[in-house]
Amino acid sequence: MIPVTKPYLPSREKLDRYIDGIYERAWLTNNGPLIKELTQRLEAYLGVENLLLVGNGTLALQIAYRALNISGGGPSEAITTPFTYVATASSLKWEGVEPVFVDIHPDTWCLDPANIESAITPITKAIVPVHVFGNACDVEAIDIVAQRHGLKVIYDGAHAFGVTYKGNSLLSHGDATTLSFHATKLFHSIEGGAIIFKRKEDLERARRMTNFGLASPEEITDIGINAKMSEFQAAMGLCVLDEIDENLKGREKVWHTYEAAFKDKVKLQHRNHSASYNYAYFPMMLKDQEELLSTLEYLRSKNISARRYFYPSLDGISYGRAAGSSVSRDIASRIICLPIFHGLSENDQKLITTSVVEIAASDLGEGVL
Numbered sequence: 001m002i003p004v005t006k007p008y009l010p011s012r013e014k015l016d017r018y019i020d021g022i023y024e025r026a027w028l029t030n031n032g033p034l035i036k037e038l039t040q041r042l043e044a045y046l047g048v049e050n051l052l053l054v055g056n057g058t059l060a061l062q063i064a065y066r067a068l069n070i071s072g073g074g075p076s077e078a079i080t081t082p083f084t085y086v087a088t089a090s091s092l093k094w095e096g097v098e099p100v101f102v103d104i105h106p107d108t109w110c111l112d113p114a115n116i117e118s119a120i121t122p123i124t125k126a127i128v129p130v131h132v133f134g135n136a137c138d139v140e141a142i143d144i145v146a147q148r149h150g151l152k153v154i155y156d157g158a159h160a161f162g163v164t165y166k167g168n169s170l171l172s173h174g175d176a177t178t179l180s181f182h183a184t185k186l187f188h189s190i191e192g193g194a195i196i197f198k199r200k201e202d203l204e205r206a207r208r209m210t211n212f213g214l215a216s217p218e219e220i221t222d223i224g225i226n227a228k229m230s231e232f233q234a235a236m237g238l239c240v241l242d243e244i245d246e247n248l249k250g251r252e253k254v255w256h257t258y259e260a261a262f263k264d265k266v267k268l269q270h271r272n273h274s275a276s277y278n279y280a281y282f283p284m285m286l287k288d289q290e291e292l293l294s295t296l297e298y299l300r301s302k303n304i305s306a307r308r309y310f311y312p313s314l315d316g317i318s319y320g321r322a323a324g325s326s327v328s329r330d331i332a333s334r335i336i337c338l339p340i341f342h343g344l345s346e347n348d349q350k351l352i353t354t355s356v357v358e359i360a361a362s363d364l365g366e367g368v369l
């Protein structure tokens with residue numbers, strides 16, 4: 001079976017050298033030298049400041065809400081998108097913040113800024129948009145609404161590693177942007193994540209929160225948990241970062257192969273033209289759910305594992321409040337992602353493109369493309 005995604009495995013020899021160093025120092029976690037090195041190298045690579053490494057992308061969201069006082073006080077709501085991975089919303093609910101789902105734009109599939117204002121209530125504290133599939137949100141329009149209503153903005157940038165906007169990092173927008181470094185992501189540290197803060201004082205507060213609220217071994221200044229990344233994870237991250245250009249090049253090639261094969265035949269996400277793209281996903285939209293299911297089945301019969309992202313639309317889950325979601329529901333019922341990862345062989349790419357074109361031409365998939 002061709003998987004929809006595959007973790008990038010960097011040079012084993014290099015990883016072994018980092019692990020030898022960890023053994024020599026016997027320093028396995030708690031802000032060791034590899035965490036410091038990875039922090040500096042990621043800040044330089046991404047062109048950002050105030051980056052804090054954490055245990056995963058879900059903790060990154062939770063810590064960001066806490067550090068920015070979205071959670072941990074009285075009742076509160078945050079406006080977010082129903083078209084995302086469930087962690088964006090579950091992390092809010094877990095932190096006692098009611099997610100309010102506002103509809104997405106039919107072309108960009110990101111939170112539509114025009115829908116935000118009508119969903120704001122006296123207890124709204126934040127907007128939590130997602131750069132879905134790495135497509136940059138309309139950060140300027142979101143900023144205007146947030147400033148008008150005194151709301152914090154926390155971008156879930158789990159898919160947006162390395163994306164730039166108007167020549168600078170997209171990840172510097174908002175009060176904070178979170179990243180996921182899960183094994184299947186473009187850049188990964190097996191499990192891991194990061195928060196990029198606008199302000200240094202928020203970074204410092206968040207740092208204490210990731211370490212039980214300790215300001216020093218004998219000084220407890222905040223409510224904290226354990227959200228630290230370990231030296232082993234940082235070692236993997238450093239090795240993956242060393243090879244990121246090669247990884248990106250491989251994905252970009254696959255992406256363009258698909259685009260050339262399906263261009264003018266399949267509806268793709270409208271990309272933000274002021275932003276770069278990281279080729280992390282190849283989502284495509286089918287005519288309806290029925291054709292989505294027959295396409296998935298046909299691809300499976302050819303040993304191709306395509307997958308639905310992000311289904312179901314989150315406004316249908318058991319928590320949170322829906323404030324308009326018809327576009328999200330429609331789109332969530334029609335999108336599949338095709339396999340895309342560094343090392344996907346040319347033969348497999350060919351099988352995928354011919355299979356998708358085949359089903360489009362067959363009775364089974366009439367009207368798919």
Ligand SMILES: Cc1ncc(COP(=O)(O)O)c(C=O)c1O
Pocket residue numbers: 056057058059084085087088130156158159179180181182192193
């Ligand atoms: C949009 C989004 N947010 C958050 C997360 C959670 O990240 P993690 O798996 O690192 O906890 C993911 C994970 O895939 C995601 O896609």
